[in-house]
Every structure is written in C-alpha cells, then in structure tokens.
Amino acid sequence: MKKKADYFVQVNFDDTGKFGNDFINEFRSDDENKKIIYINTAVPLEKFLNNEELSKAEKIILMMHIVDKKMLDDIAGDDEDLKEIADLVMKGAKEDPLTMELTSKIVSDIKKENTSTEE
DSSP, X not given: OOOOOSOEEEEEEESSOTXXXXXXXXXXXXXXXXXXXXXXXXXXXXXXXXXXXXXXXXXXXXXXXXXXXXXXXXXXXXXXXXXXXXXXXXXXXXXOHHHHHHHHHHHHHHHHHHHHHHO
C-alpha cells in the first residue's frame, strides 16, 4: 500500500502576473499540507528586456521561452549548467515544430522591443 504524502507542493507557471508581481509567489491552500507556488515568467523576461541582472533561476525560466541560439548563449554566459540548458532547449525545439513556432514569436517580440528602445 502506498503511503500518502505528508506534504504537497503544486507549481504553476504564470505569464500574466495575476497571482503576484514577484518572480515566485507562494500560497497556502485550504489543505494545510499543500502549498501552491506560482512562478511569474513575465518577471525574468521584463528584467531581460530592461538589461537588469537575473538570478540563475530567472535565467533558466527565461531560457525556456527562447529558441535563438545566440540569445541563449548570451544568457548562459560562462555558466556551464546554463550552457547545457541552452543546448537542451535548442535540441527540444528542433524536435518539436510547435514549440519552435511559439517560442520564435517571443524571440521576435524581444528583438523588436530591443530595436525600438535603441532608436
């Protein structure tokens, strides 16, 4: 017989900020043994667009949204773990055309945003 978990954590990804403006927003549910976490994926993207420093966790979340090898390499910098993630993201995107299509739009929007701020 399986033992029931003593504690349960539910992690959700949110790109709207609906559940808080912080990168990680934690909530308790009605069940005292359950915690709900919302990761606001808009935070690292906004910081990236504003050339603000990102934590390693923020970089990882940001990298999940980008399929441009140069941008991924720029985000990874000299960090070997992040370089490995960049390679995995590109490999996965090549294997899944829908992912490539969706994330390419994000990259396109980032490049447009960067171009408009440089003018």
